[in-house]
Amino acid sequence: MHDPKVIVALDFPSVNEALELANRLDPKLCKLKIGKELFTATGPSCVEKLVSSGFDVFLDLKFHDIPNTVASACKVAAQLGVWMVNVHALGGRAMLTAAREAIDNELHRPKLIAVTLLTSMGSEDMHETGLLGEPQEAVLRLAKLAQTSGLDGVVCSAQETAMLRRELGYEFALVTPGIRPADSSRDDQVRIMTPSDAIYMGSSYLVIGRPITRADDPLHMLKKINSEIELLGEIE
């Protein structure tokens, strides 16, 4: 597989569990994501181990703070050699611009993307937090803010990708969690889509955690998802 589309979310409480799963996978077949649980438990050493095992690593810490703090955190993340890092679009233009400028001059510049609206949220959750409109409107507004601030892409749900492709073009990365194979439980995800539908609608990368990490055979599940996606490429 040329550029793996699946990013496996290693949501584990220890380095041993994360490495055990990673050792069953293959950098040619997927990328890996380190999120808040694993990073809080293990710190940068786990990031460095996975980077040196040859995996592209997405450091998903969703930085959201004042511009100076976020910029400094992004710079340190770049120095860990990660492939992608993210911030929260709700931090606003000054924060997004500061984050981008902080990594622009790094020797190794990771892709920088912004979270729009969490895939665990639907309209009601949005309204309770004071965000007006429907998910598609909020996602479009925040994605435009990220694009005009010079970021490389956004995290959104695959339910928004067709609309974002029309509005923002084909170069902007659309990274979509909330991916569920047809027979999987939706867990705490709300705005979901199957892997092949998500690629068809325009996702650049699919973030998939529990359907792979909790499968009896994670490698088999990953290969099954990859074949589903590749098949789609052949049909087009």
Ligand SMILES: O=c1ccn([C@@H]2O[C@H](COP(=O)(O)O)[C@@H](O)[C@H]2O)c(=O)[nH]1
């Ligand atoms: O909007 C978002 C942003 C990030 N995530 C992260 O993706 C994975 C999804 O895991 P699953 O087990 O496939 O649900 C997880 O690490 C989240 O923190 C997201 O789901 N939605």
